[in-house]
Amino acid sequence: MVPTSYYLILSAIIFVVGAVGVLGRRNALIIVMCVEMMLNSVNLTLIAFARQWDNLNGQVFVFLVMAVAAAEVAVGLAILIAHYHQSKSTNIDDVNVMKW
Amino acid sequence: MNSAALNLDLTALLPALGMVVAAAAVLLLDLVNRGGRAPTRPWLSWGALAGVLVTAALSIWLIGQPAASFQGMAVHDERAQALNLVVLTGAALTILLSVRYIPNVNSQTGEYYGLILLVSAGMMVMGSATDLMVVFLALEIFSLGLYILAGLRRNDRRSSEAAMKYFLLGAFASAFFVYGAAFVYGATGSTRFDLIGDALLAGRADPLLLSAGAALLIAGFGFKVSLVPFHMWTPDVYQGAPTPVTAFMSIGTKAAAFAAFYRFFTGALATEQASWGMALAILAALTMTLGNLAALRQSSLKRLLAYSSIAHAGYILVGLTTAAAPGIDGALYYLIAYAFMNMGAFAVVILLERQGEMDALGSRLNGIARRQPMLALLATIFLFSLAGVPPFAGFFAKFYVFAAAVQGGWSWLAAIAMLNSAIGAWYYLRIVVNMYFAEPTAETRIEAQQLSVPLTVTLSLAAVFTVALGVLPWVWTELVQSGLVGVFVGGLAAR
Numbered sequence: 288m289v290p291t292s293y294y295l296i297l298s299a300i301i302f303v304v305g306a307v308g309v310l311g312r313r314n315a316l317i318i319v320m321c322v323e324m325m326l327n328s329v330n331l332t333l334i335a336f337a338r339q340w341d342n343l344n345g346q347v348f349v350f351l352v353m354a355v356a357a358a359e360v361a362v363g364l365a366i367l368i369a370h371y372h373q374s375k376s377t378n379i380d381d382v383n384v385m386k387w
Numbered sequence: 388m389n390s391a392a393l394n395l396d397l398t399a400l401l402p403a404l405g406m407v408v409a410a411a412a413v414l415l416l417d418l419v420n421r422g423g424r425a426p427t428r429p430w431l432s433w434g435a436l437a438g439v440l441v442t443a444a445l446s447i448w449l450i451g452q453p454a455a456s457f458q459g460m461a462v463h464d465e466r467a468q469a470l471n472l473v474v475l476t477g478a479a480l481t482i483l484l485s486v487r488y489i490p491n492v493n494s495q496t497g498e499y500y501g502l503i504l505l506v507s508a509g510m511m512v513m514g515s516a517t518d519l520m521v522v523f524l525a526l527e528i529f530s531l532g533l534y535i536l537a538g539l540r541r542n543d544r545r546s547s548e549a550a551m552k553y554f555l556l557g558a559f560a561s562a563f564f565v566y567g568a569a570f571v572y573g574a575t576g577s578t579r580f581d582l583i584g585d586a587l588l589a590g591r592a593d594p595l596l597l598s599a600g601a602a603l604l605i606a607g608f609g610f611k612v613s614l615v616p617f618h619m620w621t622p623d624v625y626q627g628a629p630t631p632v633t634a635f636m637s638i639g640t641k642a643a644a645f646a647a648f649y650r651f652f653t654g655a656l657a658t659e660q661a662s663w664g665m666a667l668a669i670l671a672a673l674t675m676t677l678g679n680l681a682a683l684r685q686s687s688l689k690r691l692l693a694y695s696s697i698a699h700a701g702y703i704l705v706g707l708t709t710a711a712a713p714g715i716d717g718a719l720y721y722l723i724a725y726a727f728m729n730m731g732a733f734a735v736v737i738l739l740e741r742q743g744e745m746d747a748l749g750s751r752l753n754g755i756a757r758r759q760p761m762l763a764l765l766a767t768i769f770l771f772s773l774a775g776v777p778p779f780a781g782f783f784a785k786f787y788v789f790a791a792a793v794q795g796g797w798s799w800l801a802a803i804a805m806l807n808s809a810i811g812a813w814y815y816l817r818i819v820v821n822m823y824f825a826e827p828t829a830e831t832r833i834e835a836q837q838l839s840v841p842l843t844v845t846l847s848l849a850a851v852f853t854v855a856l857g858v859l860p861w862v863w864t865e866l867v868q869s870g871l872v873g874v875f876v877g878g879l880a881a882r
Contacts, residue, residue, distance in 0.1 A: 295573075302566060309559050318555055325562035329569050336573035344578050345871075347521050352565055355527045359558055362531050366538050366554050371548040379555070382548050 294335035301328035398454035399463040403448040403511040409438025410504035432486045433498035439479045446471045447654020455868030460518035469739035477506040477638035480730040483633040486841040506532035509645035513544035519568040519578040537628040541651030549627025564607025583655035611644040611685045615674040625693035637696045667708045675701030675807040706788040709795035717787030724780035731769035731849030774815035780856035
């Protein structure tokens, strides 16, 4: 059986890659993708802990996270399109009318 | 276990469900009248307001019968009820502010009121949540709604920009929050607050995982209530969002997130108070100081209120830091006082906005006392209360929280908080001085088109309660401590 720590290290790496992507990338679409990656790394963490504790809380939590992530993308893409109509750009450096 | 799993007792979530039903009803009403002639459809607002009032009645009726639903994942106790009332007050006053405002911003009034009600439902669920999963769900329910509401003015670049910033940073913060929840689950084997507490008492928790989880949760919550250093989005989003939405956001998110803060830290992590108490105290000190210092140099009223809202979040956090009953009740009193005085302040901002604008410069109030003495008086009440001048509600709110901090042995924090109130008084009172002593300019005029009956009602209600809560602070404390039923029964018995 693969020890829980392996899963935790893998998911931590994915989470950090996602976080660095959010902070480093300029394209809003890619930032949304990076956030999704962070949420999925959390799902992996939850599943690993659910197996370690041998209870279902973690697995139920994963379904909630997935449902929320889907809703978040739906709202987020709509906001992105609304902003694109105004600025004709998905680059977050153009989100600068107000002081950032 | 089997019979418990099938026992679907929804009592604890009834108020939130009431809001969801009201939201569905408003959306349906809007749909039925799509082809109607009246373009503004003000009765949608009255429908939404009726929904809020019915829910408030439901919430008041529920008190005295503490309930727990879904195997203890959500509860309805005195504090949940107090928070429900704060959120419902915010929602009701926001709806009144929106009657004239929103039709000018976006033609989708039905969706707007539906979202306001759904967002309130999410906030109320968060006030009742005693499980990290429920907290997460509630957090997302109200955040997703607020992202949309911030970008309501789709043809205005600043509004869509506010929505974009709020969404990107909010989603980022949510990821941290849920990662923290996963760590706490990993450390203790449960997401329910009482079981987490049991695991800690039994010494079964992994300390490293637990502290990492708690730190990530603080970051996630801190973002929602805009604690420094997670506050960067606040001024821009507050400035870009339609003003009634900003007012609602500043009150509702604070109430909801502080409820979850309180339940998680004093419920689940009660045994670790020594470590998180200091972390919260430092955050509170930073938040108050930076919020007030940044507010000093704002000329836009909405940005000023945004930084002032950051500072107030810091004061409320002082009450939570003590983790004792006086501090928590003080924070609850602070929330209701803040709901009324801040709503009033935002109503004044709406009066000053020109057609097509979503913000106003503070200089527009210069000398307004000569032209609009009543308005100047109301604005003075709200600003005095925000500054913490007796006898208004804001003074007693600060008094309770700071006194609780001193009692709890956090004297240095109370001292920093008092220094901050002095800094805060400077920028609020500067506006009051300008209102009465500066010369009126061409800019000094309010927009008659905005001065509608609902807005007047909002201003009056906010002013009456700001004064009443200050003169009779025990009314609310009684409500919080003994529950509404106790007060009603006591009142009847006294007759």
